[in-house]
Amino acid sequence: MATSGFYSLKAELPGGKTYDFADLKGKTVLIVNTASKCGFTPQYKGLQELYEKYKDQGFVILGFPCNQFGGQEPANDEGIQEFCTLNHGVTFPLMKKSDVNGDNTNEVYKWLKAEKSGLLGLTRIKWNFEKFLVDKNGKVVNRWASTTTPAAIDAEVAKIL
Numbered sequence: 001m002a003t004s005g006f007y008s009l010k011a012e013l014p015g016g017k018t019y020d021f022a023d024l025k026g027k028t029v030l031i032v033n034t035a036s037k038c039g040f041t042p043q044y045k046g047l048q049e050l051y052e053k054y055k056d057q058g059f060v061i062l063g064f065p066c067n068q069f070g071g072q073e074p075a076n077d078e079g080i081q082e083f084c085t086l087n088h089g090v091t092f093p094l095m096k097k098s099d100v101n102g103d104n105t106n107e108v109y110k111w112l113k114a115e116k117s118g119l120l121g122l123t124r125i126k127w128n129f130e131k132f133l134v135d136k137n138g139k140v141v142n143r144w145a146s147t148t149t150p151a152a153i154d155a156e157v158a159k160i161l
Contacts, residue, residue: 005115006138011062011108012096014077019062019093021108026136027058028161030153031112033100034063035072035128036083043129044088046150050157051092057161058136061092064108066100069128073097100125115140135160 009021032047051061065080067073075083077096084090098106101124105113112132113123126145133142133156141160144153 005111006134006140009108009111011064011106012098013093014081014096019095024060024134025138027060028054028136028157029134030059030061030157031108031132031134032061032063033066033109033125033128033130034084034094035066035069036075036080037072038069038128040127040129040146041072042088043150044084044090048088048090048092050150050154053154054157054161055092059157059161063090063092063094064100064106065094065097066125066128067097068099068101068125072128112140112143116143118143119145133157133160 007022007025011019013019034044035041047061051059065073073080080097081094084094100106100109109125116132117123118126129146131144131148131153132140133153135141142156
């Protein structure tokens with residue numbers, strides 16, 4: 001059940017397209033809720049470095065821009081993409097801006113939070129740049145808080161590629 005769970009998910013891309021998680025079968029995936037005006041925004045650079053290091057080994061990063069934490073993602077989808085490309089050289093996919101908590105939580109985050117709760121068993125996302133690592137079988141193997149840098153999870157990613 002859990003396996004079909006991840007691969008049955010879909011996420012909205014900017015411009016009305018859909019990102020189908022069935023395309024991620026056999027890949028290692030890092031999912032991050034992002035924001036352009038956060039103290040952790042420089043992590044985009046580290047995420048991009050991680051992506052470039054492992055993308056040829058079946059590693060994918062998916063960014064989910066979200067404006068639920070201190071209003072730190074005020075831009076529209078085009079603005080977000082432009083910011084990330086120009087300032088951080090981001091080439092991994094960024095989804096359409098959406099909610100990761102509350103009534104309008106996107107289906108990907110509903111699933112992720114149900115699979116792997118955070119500190120003290122809390123499921124809600126606490127802040128921007130929380131990270132979920134999903135293995136090649138579609139299982140959530142780890143979840144890290146915003147403060148954990150991309151460099152700090154490098155070894156964990158490498159281990160399951």
